């Protein structure tokens with residue numbers, strides 16, 4: 001099967017690094033060989049038809065058409081194989097991915113929030129509880145809208161663009177979006193999930209190889225879509241702990257950003273770009289809200 005799997009490399013697929021990924025790879029592999037065979041078969045048939053029914057040999061058109069049933073049988077066989085692929089392999093694999101979630105108590109839990117054009121990551125911190133997030137608390141310094149008045153948010157960790165996870169642990173990521181529809185896509189982990197504003201959709205995988213893997217946005221989400229990339233780093237347990245420690249130290253210094261010192265009498269800072277309410281929006285009383 002390894003030499004057959006070369007077709008996945010040829011089409012530029014990065015090596016698989018997740019526990020379930022080989023199943024996806026088998027389907028992709030089979031589909032490509034099957035489509036290759038279909039392409040050759042139909043191309044040969046097309047050439048045959050061009051020669052067999054050329055004008056020189058058939059000066060008068062036949063109004064009876066094809067009488068043999070071969071093409072019907074061929075087409076039925078193709079439909080049958082495609083139905084087996086879909087119903088026998090693809091749908092059960094998909095159902096397993098979305099129904100058989102690993103127990104959350106043993107998994108690494110992360111929230112991934114898409115925005116034009118970046119991925120924000122939210123980790124629950126040592127208490128294991130995600131602090132409250134609210135879209136009306138989102139600012140340039142608080143891109144996730146973490147509620148500082150919620151005790152659970154005090155120890156929460158945030159990261160922009162780069163997420164670390166430990167090897168051989170199930171990772172459950174709740175995917176959502178702040179603005180438009182994105183897609184949290186981990187090609188190396190063979191998994192992707194749409195990030196839809198107003199919805200939180202979980203996905204999971206188990207990394208089995210340490211290394212750096214690309215996080216991309218899999219939905220055309222605007223002008224900067226091409227640059228909406230991040231990094232997933234699969235660490236050894238020790239490196240993962242070191243990263244958590246580093247994030248905790250960083251968030252300790254960043255959790256209370258210094259208030260902007262403004263001379264007395266000067267008006268407060270204006271609305272941040274993108275936070276100007278559209279005409280007719282209900283007044284919230286907050287500047288720029």
Ligand SMILES: [Cu+2]
Pocket residue numbers: 114115117181182183217218219220221225228
């Ligand atoms: Cu995007």
